[in-house]
Amino acid sequence: MEKGGNLVNHYSDEEQRIAQIYDRYYLDVYRFIMCFTGHKSEAEDLTQETFIQVLKSLPTYNSSYPLKSWVLSIAKHVTIDQHRRRKFYHLFKDSYFQQLISSERSPSQWMEIKTERQMVEKALLKVKPTYRAVFILRAINELSIKETAEVLGYSESKVKVTYLRAIKKLQTLLHIEWEEWKHESTN
Amino acid sequence: MRARTEQEWIRLLKDGDKLKPDQEYIHQTRKKLLYEARKLRSKREKKKVWRMIWPSMMAVAIAAILVITTLNQVNPPVQRSASHNSLGTASKTSAINKETKVFIYQTHSQESFETKEVAGYNSKKNVRTVGKKLGTYLNKESVPAAVNTTDYVKQLLKKKMEYKEIYELSRHSVKEAIKTYPNVQLLLDIHRDGEIKNRQSTTTKVDGKNVATVLFIIYKNQPYTSENTKLAIELDKALNEIYPGVSRGVVQKDKGIASVPSYNQDLHEGSIMVNIGGVENTLKEETRTAKMLAKAIKVVLKEKAD
Numbered sequence: 001m002e003k004g005g006n007l008v009n010h011y012s013d014e015e016q017r018i019a020q021i022y023d024r025y026y027l028d029v030y031r032f033i034m035c036f037t038g039h040k041s042e043a044e045d046l047t048q049e050t051f052i053q054v055l056k057s058l059p060t061y062n063s064s065y066p067l068k069s070w071v072l073s074i075a076k077h078v079t080i081d082q083h084r085r086r087k088f089y090h091l092f093k094d095s096y097f098q099q100l101i102s103s104e105r106s107p108s109q110w111m112e113i114k115t116e117r118q119m120v121e122k123a124l125l126k127v128k129p130t131y132r133a134v135f136i137l138r139a140i141n142e143l144s145i146k147e148t149a150e151v152l153g154y155s156e157s158k159v160k161v162t163y164l165r166a167i168k169k170l171q172t173l174l175h176i177e178w179e180e181w182k183h184e185s186t187n
Numbered sequence: 188m189r190a191r192t193e194q195e196w197i198r199l200l201k202d203g204d205k206l207k208p209d210q211e212y213i214h215q216t217r218k219k220l221l222y223e224a225r226k227l228r229s230k231r232e233k234k235k236v237w238r239m240i241w242p243s244m245m246a247v248a249i250a251a252i253l254v255i256t257t258l259n260q261v262n263p264p265v266q267r268s269a270s271h272n273s274l275g276t277a278s279k280t281s282a283i284n285k286e287t288k289v290f291i292y293q294t295h296s297q298e299s300f301e302t303k304e305v306a307g308y309n310s311k312k313n314v315r316t317v318g319k320k321l322g323t324y325l326n327k328e329s330v331p332a333a334v335n336t337t338d339y340v341k342q343l344l345k346k347k348m349e350y351k352e353i354y355e356l357s358r359h360s361v362k363e364a365i366k367t368y369p370n371v372q373l374l375l376d377i378h379r380d381g382e383i384k385n386r387q388s389t390t391t392k393v394d395g396k397n398v399a400t401v402l403f404i405i406y407k408n409q410p411y412t413s414e415n416t417k418l419a420i421e422l423d424k425a426l427n428e429i430y431p432g433v434s435r436g437v438v439q440k441d442k443g444i445a446s447v448p449s450y451n452q453d454l455h456e457g458s459i460m461v462n463i464g465g466v467e468n469t470l471k472e473e474t475r476t477a478k479m480l481a482k483a484i485k486v487v488l489k490e491k492a493d
Contacts, residue, residue, distance in 0.1 A: 030206070
């Protein structure tokens, strides 16, 4: 945040507006993208890209629409678009993970999945993008059902259904990992 | 250790350090945004200056033309009255141009590409960009073309009309065009597919490069439906003959939701709606297709002339 009101007044309306929006929402946007991609550098790039898009789209922003939902919908667009572009890369990477997790592991490999937290983070990366987006918006960004629906352009009932399915899928994935972990650690 | 509940693992995720961006990054990004905002503003101001200079330049040009024409017309008095007549009918619109064979407009003027944009609409990078390119390529192929780049969405917002009423606005332009270009043979309303997750069908490869695919749309039960369909089929064939796979074909539709059910295809023979690519294509892919479409149009119109 800038210190003092005087300094801010040197900026144009547009600069003030984007700074304001950024200060209010950078954390929400960053969290969403970080959870969605699981990569820090990617999250940094895409967060910046999101706010540049916000800046460019400001003239067309309809002020009757909630600002937070609007900003996050742009974040979602930017992230999913990027996701589509990097699909090939991800395909390769995901299958690498799968191999790592499902095949027999040596104790040293187990060390790679160090904490439960990492286990959850990895499970999240494995569910499909629509589930992941709904889950992050509801659980991590703590958006209401109505806000989530606005961001994704879904109906509220679709948000509810998708969220439940995402949770179920995540629980299944975690359960499998948990069982394997237990099995492995008792051996 | 025991299996965790849903609330517990959500908490685990949230408490991780990973969800907090670095202070340095937060600061740098803020600076970058302010810089971008300044850049945008100076661009806009430059444009404003141009907008102010333009009218005066135009005024000078018009004055010069007027002086030259009056000087020329002082000598032969017979011709003078004749030219006055033709000026009289066209004065409200632009001058009549008998050369122009193709008229291009974009009813949904802000339909854009590359899903990054909010909801696929953009006031600058949109179907009008594609229309302009198509016009340029056609003129290069020596097919005289005129492009109307009116932003109907902007007009619509100003007049507080509903989106489905937008065809009433473009209809006015088409009517004017028919008067201005009496020999027009093809009137193209350029759109793009709005469906998402459809990139596969709106994209194909030509010479190893991604290009947008084209779909011709004709509305049923209109005065010129059969003529329009025939022309669309010729375009479809020509396009696929030169660049296989670029045209997705011709579809006939019943009236949709627009308040002008004809989609302006009832006004003149040769009226076709065309979807060039979709919301997930890039502008580059669109431009490549515009170039190919121009070639196909040339072939078809030449066959008609022969």
